[in-house]
Amino acid sequence: MKGTNLGEFEELVLLTVAALINEAYSVAICDELSSHTGRSVKLGVVHAVLNRLEEKGLVKSELGEATKARGGKRKRFYQLTMQGKAALVSAKSMRDQLWARIPSLAWENL
């Protein structure tokens, strides 16, 4: 079932990867998500999701340069693949379509 179907959290992670462009590595993604969603996002969860997204082929990753800050360990930077981009776009358009179907009058009366 490795299709373009995205879970809610997967979508958020994927969006963050896209938004961070060249700085998208696990800790940064984690911070970004925490600050934007307001919920505390666990690093382990982000890791697992990134791993799954990579398996699905929605992101690709490579190791960056070694820095002193991380005990000499390199960061793994993530980038959107074409499939990833397509998945995000299709998710957005699906939502837009659904949004468009709500009559504005009915929406306001809710």
Add this chain to the structure above:
Amino acid sequence: MKEQPQHHPPSWAQRFVEWYCKPGLVEDLTGDLNECFERNVRSAGPRRAKLIYIIDAFKFFRSYTVRKSIFAHLFMNRIMIGSYVKTSGRNIMRNKLFSFINILGLAISMSVGLLLIAFLLDLRSYDRFHENGGRIHRITNILTSNSEQSGKFATTSIKTGKLIREKVNGIEEVTVMRNNFSGDARVGDNILPISGFWAEPSLFRVFSFPMVEGNPETALKDPYSVVLTETAARKLFGTQAALGKTIQVDTLVYQVTGIMKDVPFFSHISFEALVSLSTAEQTNKGDKHFAEWTNMWSNSVYLLPSENADMEAIRSQLSAFAREENLAEENTRIELELLPLYNIVVGESLRQSEGGPGFAGPHMSPAVLWILVGLAAVVILSACFNYTNLSIARAMRRIKEIGLRKTIGAGKSQVQLQFLAEAVLISLAALLLSFLLFLVLRPLLINMAPEMQQMVKLNLTPSMVVAFIVFAVTVGVIAGFLPAIFFSKVSPINAFGSVSSVKMFKHLTLRRALVVIQYTVTLIFITTTAVGYVQYKNILAFDLGFSTANILNINMLDNKPDVMLKELSEMPEVTGLSRSLITTGVGNAWGGNMKYKDSRDSALVMTNHVDENYLPLHDYKLVAGGNFIARPATAQATGEVIVNRQVLKRFNISANNPGNAIGEQITLNGRKMTIVGVMQDFHYGKVENLIGPVAFTFWTPEDRAIISAKIKSADMPATIARIESVWKKIDPVHPFTAEFYSEEIENAYSEFSTMIKIIGFLSFLAISVASMGLFGMVVFTTETRLKEIGIRKVMGASVGNLIHLLSRGFLILLSVSALIALPATYFFFKTVVLPNFPYHTPVQITEMSVGLLAVLLIAFIMIGSQTLKAARSNPVAVLKNE
């Protein structure tokens, strides 16, 4: 940008991640962890950061991060553990005798461990039912009077409670409890003695004592309100509703304003009833002393600091107002301390004021607990030594198995694991057996002393079961530790060669050392028991200076003794009667202040009020003068005193000459008294107290009475029953409390008999365990030397020669143990125990050697029987097959 000290994440967690993580992921994963760690160090401090690191390291253990081979390893280990269990089981079955010795020895010694664990867990569960238990503290008073520290008291003044409420910040609740509310409660015709505390409404907010009926906020507010426990209510009112009814206690009428659940067993305070403290305030209205700062003898103050309160700030506020109060006092200084609720039962020993029965709840000092733990550990270790010893001794039998395992590819750690698994298996088997022993021993331990019954229940709880299993595994690991190390070092080449026996000798010293330690400990235990027992018997039979034979002491409580005396004097079995205020020689004391000519020189003397029959009945020896002459009816009218020689010595009355002291005037408690008699010195206190000055004055009907009846009867139980029936007529409410003097003396020293019982029991266990170990060793040595014995016999050695040869080694070890143990015990008693008893009898050689002889005898029987068997064996049968 240098930070202060560089913090590092815990290296073992780091290695753990590196161990399980896939090589491709490990770098950025550890990098992420490090980055988070550094951030957490800055934001939350190094300790928290490390904790988070460890938690995260475990959280990353997911299916996608873990190397596949690790699952395989874990799986393999599981298979191997199965194999270890199987080989261990076979090994246990193959060597039935050794397994039996090991399991039985461990089981016996572990039962002590189980009892101790149950005991400790019970003590630990005290007061845990209070919701705010972790925050509740009790005030401890440190009293210094006349610049002499007289100790820490668990009690304090009512004023302390008031001042805390007014002046101390950061306190959520304070509650004052006043002890010793007791009396006979009367409901209709139903009369029952009842006891409890005076308490405030805040009690229910500090402690978690749930109320069944009534309002906890107001129940203890008004004067003359009482809250009963469910049991007390049932006792007084039966099935009727008690709430709102009245009970009469002595002369006062109280209204029942609440019924509460019974106080749980594991509570350091226990009571049947709570009376509003305002009652005590009302009844003591005229007493200025009641709420004074120095009246600290019968109240306890508990406080509940608010959550996150600064305890240091509270302490400094306490000492601030204590200092202020002390300014007003001349000779007394009181400091306040806080004692956490959970440290009341197991914690520092605090003094209770005199005359506060029922208030001294269960208490155990940590030192005693540590001693018990130490003694139990010694016995358990002894059994572990057995295992270690026998396993290593039998190494040759198993060395080929290890060699084979190693050849096939087992590493050191696998062999270690195997032997640990075997030891743990044995100790778990022992656990089953020791649990049965635990069930048998439990009632014996609980019934050993009445204090024990009030202190612990030793009921099985889930946490206890877990503790038992953990304990058994630990014992197994300790027992198997040395064999595991030893066997893991075996090299396969040596195992299959014949040189292996050479290596064994290196461990001979270790084995000998273990046997010596075992026997030294055993001998110390048994000689301590023997010496302690003899000393205890000497104390009981000690000549107190007066006769206690066949004297029954009847405590009249609040009843007048006249009717009882009349009834008793009509009984033919009763040959003598006397009255006194207290019973001496068992630790009771009644003090008085005495002066002679110099009005500034006063001394505390011990007193007793006795009637004219007391001295002859108890056979007190008068050195001069005679018995009381006058028969005053009130304490005001008494003017005669009989003193002991120490009084003459203390005040240098008539140059210490008893004859001339008769007729001299002294002042006792502010009253002029004439000395009419001088007694020989006798033991007023217990045997451990030095003899001090004692003065007897005449007993008057104002005093409480203890009737001493000398009884000469062929059928004691029937006589006692008759006396009891008389008591029932006089006082139908209270139970008959009478004891023979000798029993009372025995009870006064009951802590010694408890101690001797415990040590005696432990020494019995230690002997059994050590003997079993020795037996195993003897069996093993003789078995391995059977061929040698056969050859020696063929060559012409006699049975005597062979026994000498086989048992020599063991006898040397035993002698070494005896040489260490006996002097050690002797000096222990000489320097530690006996200096506390000024009138002790010296330690005799006989009781020292009794223990030694017993142990040696058992050892001889075991060594002898086995060596004799070996020495008598037919050399043909032994040497026939190779």
